[in-house]
């Protein structure tokens with residue numbers, strides 16, 4: 057398979073990663089350093105969400121192909137886990153450099169298959185790149201601990217050692233960032249990896265693997281299989297896979313957490329969300345409304361940290377008409393078109409689900425004050441899955457549109473009298489991924505951050521995704537497991553502790569008699 061590096065930049069890179077043997081290019085697997093065609097007869101079409109044209113076909117890898125991927129990862133573990141930490145670090149230095157150089161190519165692949173706007177797609181790559189940059193400090197991150205003199209002539213030290221073969225299962229909404237939350241952390245600690253990208257947009261992930269290979273990563277260290285449920289079951293059940301990282305919906309996440317754990321694996325599972333933005337009357341109005349609109353409708357609302365629920369406290373409810381005006385001004389169009397604010401949602405099924413949830417809100421008594429369901433985008437995007445910005449006000453906690461994650465450009469608006477009511481509302485919601493408060497009062501902000509039971513909190517920051525020296529958290533219904541993604545917790549997830557207790561005593565100081573009692 058030719059590498060993309062020396063190709064003219066006008067040729068889309070993904071073409072080289074995919075077989076051109078049929079009229080529609082097919083996405084390859086990556087096993088033992090080879091980009092391979094699958095022998096399967098079972099394929100999944102990937103559509104450009106802006107046009108609904110098929111851009112590639114993704115194989116459901118066969119059982120033998122998936123077995124081969126795990127076997128080579130297991131074989132590669134022996135040498136890779138013993139490679140010097142400096143050599144692993146060097147690969148990360150090179151990898152981050154190549155990602156930067158190919159930022160625009162990666163973004164184009166994301167927009168082609170996922171639909172988000174090009175600037176937003178670059179953000180997708182950047183937030184993953186930051187994790188790779190964090191991995192460059194592995195020489196500090198993987199340090200163990202030492203305690204000398206725990207008894208006469210005796211010391212203890214601990215190492216953080218890799219687990220073996222780890223696996224990742226990723227969602228469609230961040231095709232670059234989320235794979236980059238996983239295998240760079242895993243491999244820099246000395247593990248090997250099998251990734252199964254979202255079957256809906258694997259292209260950017262494939263280019264990242266090519267860049268990783270170009271960075272000098274040895275064959276077999278990271279491998280990629282494709283598919284849907286059968287590949288997920290394979291990962292959950294395979295005895296040689298020691299840990300699973302999952303990001304995606306509740307249904308899949310709970311299933312994978314339970315099936316993987318039952319089979320003795322470590323599992324970290326980031327799932328769905330319903331993130332509330334609390335708007336206090338003392339907030340900076342201009343800044344708050346702009347942040348709210350960006351965080352509710354950006355990426356067509358398909359972010360797990362989207363602020364999909366606005367809670368206006370007291371007098372701030374008077375700002376709702378201004379909010380609607382700002383939302384109306386957003387431009388809906390294909391993600392490659394300059395000036396686009398909102399691209400398409402991932403599929404016609406997703407569009408239908410979003411529209412049905414909006415309709416349910418209307419039927420259950422909410423006011424549909426901005427309806428984007430019939431938005432029209434003309435010309436070459438007339439068949440795309442577009443939904444314009446939509447706002448439902450007067451929403452109550454018992455309504456389906458509040459209870460379910462809509463995952464589209466829809467903002468549901470609730471009103472409460474006091475901050476305590478907002479806190480109670482949020483803490484009663486089953487999800488605990490992210491939340492934000494908008495206020496100029498420090499005491500209000502402090503009370504909120506102390507009392508709210510949500511993993512990631514923003515104060516005048518609408519999408520508080522932590523940088524990789526911290527960890528992506530999430531609590532209650534949004535996360536299962538006990539070690540989060542990236543940061544210190546990510547290193548803990550991909551390593552286990554080994555302790556060594558040693559005694560070095562001069563030979564003339566040997567004990568005269570065997571001790572049978574436990575040392576006191």
Ligand code: NAD
Pocket residue numbers: 225226227228229230252253254255283284285288303304305306307308309311326327328329359360461463489528530534
């Ligand atoms: P998804 O669960 O449909 O797919 C994620 C992965 O799981 C895919 O690789 C898919 O093949 C597999 N999968 C899907 N259904 C499955 C099933 N029933 N059994 C086994 N495997 C299955 O998720 P998605 O639609 O691609 O992504 C959107 C969801 O992901 C949203 O709910 C969003 O909130 C969530 N998400 C969460 C975070 C977070 O960090 N909390 C980040 C991004 C996305």
